[in-house]
Amino acid sequence: MSSAARPSVPRPPGKDRLVSSAFGAVDRPYKEASTLPGWMFSDPALYAEELRRMFHRTWTCIGRDDEVAGPGGFRTVDVGGSGVLVVRDKDGVLRAFHNVCRHRGTRLVEENAGMGLSNIQCPYHAWTYDLTGQLRGAPHMTGVANFDKRDYGLHPVALETWRGFLWVNLDPNPAPLSEHLGALVERARPFPLERLRLAHRVVYEIAANWKLVVENANECYHCPGVHPQLVKITPYTSGEEDIHRGPIFGGWMDMVDGAETLTATGKSDRKRFPALSAEDLRRVYYYVLFPANFIALSTDYVTMDWFQPLGPDRTRLVFDMYVDRDEPDPATDAMDFWEQTNRQDWHICEMAHLGSKTIGYDQGRYSNQEDTVHAVDRYYLHRMGFVGEPHE
Numbered sequence: 149m150s151s152a153a154r155p156s157v158p159r160p161p162g163k164d165r166l167v168s169s170a171f172g173a174v175d176r177p178y179k180e181a182s183t184l185p186g187w188m189f190s191d192p193a194l195y196a197e198e199l200r201r202m203f204h205r206t207w208t209c210i211g212r213d214d215e216v217a218g219p220g221g222f223r224t225v226d227v228g229g230s231g232v233l234v235v236r237d238k239d240g241v242l243r244a245f246h247n248v249c250r251h252r253g254t255r256l257v258e259e260n261a262g263m264g265l266s267n268i269q270c271p272y273h274a275w276t277y278d279l280t281g282q283l284r285g286a287p288h289m290t291g292v293a294n295f296d297k298r299d300y301g302l303h304p305v306a307l308e309t310w311r312g313f314l315w316v317n318l319d320p321n322p323a324p325l326s327e328h329l330g331a332l333v334e335r336a337r338p339f340p341l342e343r344l345r346l347a348h349r350v351v352y353e354i355a356a357n358w359k360l361v362v363e364n365a366n367e368c369y370h371c372p373g374v375h376p377q378l379v380k381i382t383p384y385t386s387g388e389e390d391i392h393r394g395p396i397f398g399g400w401m402d403m404v405d406g407a408e409t410l411t412a413t414g415k416s417d418r419k420r421f422p423a424l425s426a427e428d429l430r431r432v433y434y435y436v437l438f439p440a441n442f443i444a445l446s447t448d449y450v451t452m453d454w455f456q457p458l459g460p461d462r463t464r465l466v467f468d469m470y471v472d473r474d475e476p477d478p479a480t481d482a483m484d485f486w487e488q489t490n491r492q493d494w495h496i497c498e499m500a501h502l503g504s505k506t507i508g509y510d511q512g513r514y515s516n517q518e519d520t521v522h523a524v525d526r527y528y529l530h531r532m533g534f535v536g537e538p539h540e
């Protein structure tokens with residue numbers, strides 16, 4: 149696809165020198181660094197560039213491959229403000245396309261999900277595509293100069309799966325998904341990801357910039373004040389970071405003696421995942437898959453967050469909870485625990501958003517509990533092209 153000329157780097161007018169010194173203050177060794185400047189959490193031009201430079205060029209986990217079950221099954225999702233249509237074609241092959249007609253750009257499929265699609269017909273002037281994206285019918289196009297239906301198939305979107313998780317990438321030439329996942333592949337190996345079934349999906353809308361939500365997921369400095377019930381099971385200073393090579397950042401927290409899983413009681417009626425080591429059985433692992441996802445691996449359930457930026461001031465978050473497909477327990481206890489924890493998080497993110505975007509905030513400092521936030525912020529500046537490659 150061609151793209152018209154766009155502005156290269158968004159900068160508040162007349163503030164270039166101030167802006168680059170603010171980036172330089174973040175791009176320093178952790179103990180010397182300052183936090184992201186406040187304007188970055190509400191600037192509309194920066195937000196547009198974040199979509200273009202990151203969300204349109206990254207692997208995004210949108211759920212599971214079995215959500216598009218059988219030939220003709222489909223889903224539509226929003227990725228960085230662009231509509232994506234995922235279909236299973238007649239041969240059972242999963243495919244993804246821009247959900248956009250090649251005639252005059254109309255959104256093709258409105259429903260969120262469904263079955264039995266035999267072709268994709270535009271609701272406007274009835275151009276019709278097959279499930280491989282080829283344009284098959286285009287009324288009244290005879291005599292149109294240089295028009296060949298073969299040139300007007302749906303624009304494809306890259307799609308890959310990883311152990312049942314379904315990923316799309318709007319980059320026309322993406323690096324393989326395995327590169328995005330990096331060391332997470334090995335860390336997640338004992339967890340039976342291909343056997344998971346969706347137990348709960350909750351969609352939240354948060355009145356905060358997406359970066360505040362991602363930053364919040366990468367520290368437990370806030371846990372004593374914000375999550376009194378969480379710190380009873382996983383003390384906030386416990387654990388270690390073990391992956392800090394962008395785009396994956398994170399590590400684990402240790403459960404207190406006697407706790408077997410992360411719920412309000414530390415117990416559950418579910419079986420522990422069978423291949424976990426003695427160490428794994430005492431831990432909860434958390435990793436951000438920057439910028440769009442966050443995975444948590446507990447001893448008997450797995451959660452995946454999908455951050456969907458809706459604007460500089462708004463983030464939609466799809467929270468999925470998975471258990472083993474043969475597990476009869478509905479994981480209501482774990483979902484109740486996370487519903488409470490999530491609400492606490494979104495509220496504090498909204499409060500952080502309200503303050504950080506005002507003229508009363510410029511740039512703060514990282515505590516000694518926020519090394520991962522610093523690493524993520526620095527990686528963000530690098531991905532945006534504002535600073536060079538982060539060094540460890």
Ligand code: FES
Nearest residue numbers: 249251252270273
């Ligand atoms: S916009 Fe789709 S057929 Fe006209």
Ligand SMILES: [Fe+2]
Nearest residue numbers: 364374375493
């Ligand atoms: Fe939190």
